[in-house]
Amino acid sequence: xxxxxxxxxxxxxxxxxxxxxxxxxxxxxxxxxxxxxxxxxxxxxxxxxxxxxxxxxxxxxxxxxxxxxxxxxxxxxxxxx
Numbered sequence: 001x002x003x004x005x006x007x008x009x010x011x012x013x014x015x016x017x018x019x020x021x022x023x024x025x026x027x028x029x030x031x032x033x034x035x036x037x038x039x040x041x042x043x044x045x046x047x048x049x050x051x052x053x054x055x056x057x058x059x060x061x062x063x064x065x066x067x068x069x070x071x072x073x074x075x076x077x078x079x080x081x
Contacts, residue, residue, distance in 0.1 A: 005012070
């Protein structure tokens with residue numbers, strides 16, 4: 001403790017400075033100054049963008065639907081027998 005008194009004795013017992021020209025900062029704003037920064041800025045946006053579906057759904061024409069239906073019927077009939 002003596003070292004601290006020797007090193008900082010001239011400032012230890014001073015009153016805290018209060019600005020007359022600037023309003024006092026809120027606790028919320030003061031805390032924001034010391035909050036950790038986002039090291040990976042934009043990472044969440046990038047993940048969201050890559051998860052977004054960008055392909056258009058394709059519609060099957062009637063002949064393709066009928067062909068797939070015939071194949072399903074065939075496969076289901078083999079499974080029953």
